[in-house]
Amino acid sequence: MEMHEAKRVEIIIEKIMENRLTDLLIEAGVKGFSVLPVSGGSGSSGHWSREGQISRAQGMSAVVCLVKPERLEKTLDAIFPMLDRHIGVVSVTDTKVMRAELF
Amino acid sequence: MEMHEAKRVEIIIEKIMENRLTDLLIEAGVKGFSVLPVSGGSGSSGHWSREGQISRAQGMSAVVCLVKPERLEKTLDAIFPMLDRHIGVVSVTDTKVMRAELF
Amino acid sequence: MEMHEAKRVEIIIEKIMENRLTDLLIEAGVKGFSVLPVSGGSGSSGHWSREGQISRAQGMSAVVCLVKPERLEKTLDAIFPMLDRHIGVVSVTDTKVMRAELF
Amino acid sequence: MEQLFSLAQQNLLSPIILFFALGFSVAIAKSDLNFPEAIAKGMSLYLLFAIGFKGGASLSGYGIDLQLILSLLSGIILSATLPFLAFVLLRILTKMSAIDAAAVAAHYGSISIVTFVAASSILEIQGISYDGYMVAVAATMEAPAIISALWLISRKNKASKGLDGELMREILLNGSIVLLIGSFFIGLITGKDGLSEISPFISAPFKGVLCLFLLDMGLVAGRGLMNAKGAVSGRSVLFGVLMPLAGATIGLIFALVIGLPLGSTVLLMVLSASASYIAVPAAMRVAVPEANPAIYLTLSLGVTFPFNLTVGIPLYVTIATAVIGA
Amino acid sequence: MEQLFSLAQQNLLSPIILFFALGFSVAIAKSDLNFPEAIAKGMSLYLLFAIGFKGGASLSGYGIDLQLILSLLSGIILSATLPFLAFVLLRILTKMSAIDAAAVAAHYGSISIVTFVAASSILEIQGISYDGYMVAVAATMEAPAIISALWLISRKNKASKGLDGELMREILLNGSIVLLIGSFFIGLITGKDGLSEISPFISAPFKGVLCLFLLDMGLVAGRGLMNAKGAVSGRSVLFGVLMPLAGATIGLIFALVIGLPLGSTVLLMVLSASASYIAVPAAMRVAVPEANPAIYLTLSLGVTFPFNLTVGIPLYVTIATAVIGA
Amino acid sequence: MEQLFSLAQQNLLSPIILFFALGFSVAIAKSDLNFPEAIAKGMSLYLLFAIGFKGGASLSGYGIDLQLILSLLSGIILSATLPFLAFVLLRILTKMSAIDAAAVAAHYGSISIVTFVAASSILEIQGISYDGYMVAVAATMEAPAIISALWLISRKNKASKGLDGELMREILLNGSIVLLIGSFFIGLITGKDGLSEISPFISAPFKGVLCLFLLDMGLVAGRGLMNAKGAVSGRSVLFGVLMPLAGATIGLIFALVIGLPLGSTVLLMVLSASASYIAVPAAMRVAVPEANPAIYLTLSLGVTFPFNLTVGIPLYVTIATAVIGA
Numbered sequence A, B, C: 001m002e003m004h005e006a007k008r009v010e011i012i013i014e015k016i017m018e019n020r021l022t023d024l025l026i027e028a029g030v031k032g033f034s035v036l037p038v039s040g041g042s043g044s045s046g047h048w049s050r051e052g053q054i055s056r057a058q059g060m061s062a063v064v065c066l067v068k069p070e071r072l073e074k075t076l077d078a079i080f081p082m083l084d085r086h087i088g089v090v091s092v093t094d095t096k097v098m099r100a101e102l103f
Numbered sequence D, E, F: 001m002e003q004l005f006s007l008a009q010q011n012l013l014s015p016i017i018l019f020f021a022l023g024f025s026v027a028i029a030k031s032d033l034n035f036p037e038a039i040a041k042g043m044s045l046y047l048l049f050a051i052g053f054k055g056g057a058s059l060s061g062y063g064i065d066l067q068l069i070l071s072l073l074s075g076i077i078l079s080a081t082l083p084f085l086a087f088v089l090l091r092i093l094t095k096m097s098a099i100d101a102a103a104v105a106a107h108y109g110s111i112s113i114v115t116f117v118a119a120s121s122i123l124e125i126q127g128i129s130y131d132g133y134m135v136a137v138a139a140t141m142e143a144p145a146i147i148s149a150l151w152l153i154s155r156k157n158k159a160s161k162g163l164d165g166e167l168m169r170e171i172l173l174n175g176s177i178v179l180l181i182g183s184f185f186i187g188l189i190t191g192k193d194g195l196s197e198i199s200p201f202i203s204a205p206f207k208g209v210l211c212l213f214l215l216d217m218g219l220v221a222g223r224g225l226m227n228a229k230g231a232v233s234g235r236s237v238l239f240g241v242l243m244p245l246a247g248a249t250i251g252l253i254f255a256l257v258i259g260l261p262l263g264s265t266v267l268l269m270v271l272s273a274s275a276s277y278i279a280v281p282a283a284m285r286v287a288v289p290e291a292n293p294a295i296y297l298t299l300s301l302g303v304t305f306p307f308n309l310t311v312g313i314p315l316y317v318t319i320a321t322a323v324i325g326a
Ligand SMILES: Nc1ncnc2c1ncn2[C@@H]1O[C@H](COP(=O)(O)O)[C@@H](O)[C@H]1O
Pocket: A012, A040, A041, A042, A043, A044, A045, A046, A047, A048, A060, A087, A088, A089, C031, C032, C033, C034, C035, C064, C065, C066, C067, C102, C103
């Protein structure tokens, strides 16, 4: 199986900003992403959980985005302004994918 | 803490294929996996979200599978035919685990 | 974009132990973590799924914790006793983060 | 004609249609109104449970008669043959590939249970009665269309895996069918006593739940249309309107041949006219991943479902009344 | 005075308040009782659907009269101006930053629909009738407060992005508003016939669902307080109690000026006294991420909501009765 | 004997049992019918809320009498001592390790609230009344069994952490107990007035919800059995059938000693015969992770629960009627 270098960008961001973030990703030319629900967490702004919540103000989503290494810089540049103002964390991990043309 | 080399295989696949995929994993000798829900995403086939959906046709799952490096090849070979026909993405990341005998 | 070395610790643990685990993480000085729901899985103790379940005994959570490399040892030491007795898997992956001061 | 207009107007101003329209339009206006997936699924479980049980309970005490058997047979034949009609129509009207056309055809042979439920609600408001076993007819019409379509595909595409045993089991034991048929038989067994025990749960609140559910369907259909812009051509949309009319006509002929009364005739027309969007799309993804889901989901949920709900059902009622007499 | 005590006692011993208190106290005792997010959201969809529809249906058949228009106008003016009062009060009473104060002010100009629902339940128990259009007044009071607060913030903070088009659309088409207003109009259109069709779903079980929902609100409010310890000062808590009193007083004046009857007067007071915790927090997170959400969520859900539920509503009923007469 | 058969038959043909059987069998046939976790949890919250409130409301107006106190005491004693009987039985009958046996024993000392609800439904159909405070007795029987079992384990396994303060709080304040007891007291406080306000939500639809819930329980039990094949031996299954009979007998003796009337006697037998599958499994995972959950979950949910539902309850009714007289 031939594998190709890629980057796994994982962005944990406020749910209320999810659509705005994914719009930025698409504008930045990303070919795809997946959103995973986050049920709770903790950070400098305290502890939270989605249990029993109806408010849309609290809660985070995890956006996972596999990109070609050469597309990474542009992707990060696109999302940086949002992450500077809004709570959220980003990690970028080296990974390998199967079909390079998809990313 | 002694840590051991392992591979983190993350397969994002159509929900409707989830059981067939995990059957393949088990046949390939994988010792365990975890399935995480995916609430939405985007790719070449457009944008989707699980909100308000009752159809089982749309929607993806993320299957995370930690394997020993020597088991990787067999694992990927087992799932490749399915991923060739069905929409989905696979990433393989180097990682470390605690108890090597579990993977 | 300047990126900094970090570790992505992913702990998949019994849901019933989730709060006890995150208390340990906080005691160990971790600055934040996110909890992702796990909807099913398989391992040496068999196959499980959350569908239709009301019992709190079955089910797992994925706790994702980004930490500075120097904080890793202490984090793993803190959670090890729990993982020794309770079912769960831990993986530690090298990654990069944006603002080092947050982790 | 006058009756048709008054009926259409009455239908368009009923709460269930208005809530569907509300959902559809606010989805297109990009409101963030939405139902959690679990709630949508919970409502659909409730609806299947309720109509299955009520259908079975209403039959309890009657024996199996010829008309019941003929109705079930009609359902199976309709479901198995309508995909061929749909396939031919698609190939004539549109430029769809054979694979895509066959996948769409499977949906139109099969049925939409919510359209069925909406139609029976409208019949109740009109004071037109129908036979409880029509629920069982609906259940028999889910699977045969899938098999016909997979046969069409296997002819075109030798590589296609087609129908393996596991898929067959999934189709026949899919959750909706099992709940519908299971509730039907439990209703049949427990009869009036059973019904009186759970009637405050399944009868009185039924229409209210249906309103909420159609609001959700409107949201999903509207969003689906927004996301699928470009996936379906104008000619495909034409198919999405013509095929239900053709299906209803053939359903009417079957009903006349076996001598169904008015209410059941309308329901057989509705079943023939409606297109699946739960069981069939799932089966197509498994068996024919090459077919583009945006096409069949958009046609079934975005075009034919709203058409039947707003224009189709009152039309079928009017035609059946004209042909059979009230 | 006597009436106030008997009313307060009656209120405190009603199931809806007791279930809220149960949730609040077991959350503080760290019980793991909790509702899945989907169920909480499902209940809130049900409540909006039901009160919107009932409000609209009760108006059906009446024309648009002057009082209706004046009430809607009052709602808009109250919502747009109360944030300024709240902002000034906060700057006098507390040491909150201008940004935080403006964000909090937006919440108090806007409304809490659950407080509104609880108040209308209490009115029904008292046998006091109110106008169906108060639901529409509630809906108009959601957005103006946000705009006023964003204006306040843009004055202080030039860097603030403020109100872009997308945010404006999100505020005006947010799910709760759309469902409330949509159900209101469908109720208005379908009138008594529509209501009788779905009344067994939206009327009889309403209070039971409200009990469960308030149990969940109690759990969330109690847990919020536990997690936010230290985020709000004693003086902020004082604001959380004084502001509803001030808001209710101003609401009363508007009601007197436009000549509202007793029940509707109470509801206008309640709307003015209540603070948003669904639409406004979300808008603040988008537009003013610098403002600390722990402050406004704690004040609105942890202080003012319980205050209105337990002490506020009976007080407003007593005052309105004293001023207007039963 | 004749009465037993007619009762058993009547029971087996009631909708609630048939829906359980439907779920159980389609799970084994590998249908994909399933309920979202949130819906299952929502239904269980509803059931606890409803039976707690109704139990409390039915007691309102009565003082605390001796029989109530004796019943609560009996519950506590039964729950604390039955684990020892279960443990001895398991050690004699099976080859289970001491740890596994103690963990299983905890489940059988504790109770299954759904079995209790099903039994009270069956009593209502039979026209047999029971005391509202039996709900409180059920609540007292959850925790003592856990403490007894942990004591058994600590004797065998010195390393075991056993019962720390946090676990104790979790057991005593677990969500189900808190909702049941809280609703009970609110029902007690608000009495007939409170009940009449929310009765259309908690009384009329109750049995319908119970049917859906038992359908889900059947699915979960059936799937559990499929996944656990091999985890439990034939002799363990024998225990799963004998232990409820032994428990019911001892429950009957307690009921006779304190002079309970027929309906309450049956319920005390049912509580003693039933095995927990919500609170106790969670406590065992925390305190005794070495014990194999497949064993206790399979026995409690896969063997004893279906046994009580189908055979046990009618048997206990017959025996109690024979002993006490109708
Ligand atoms: N180090 C971390 N690892 C994983 N998730 C984090 C981390 N820090 C923060 N988060 C997530 O981001 C949310 C907001 O973080 P904060 O802005 O620090 O309060 C937290 O509640 C977590 O869900």
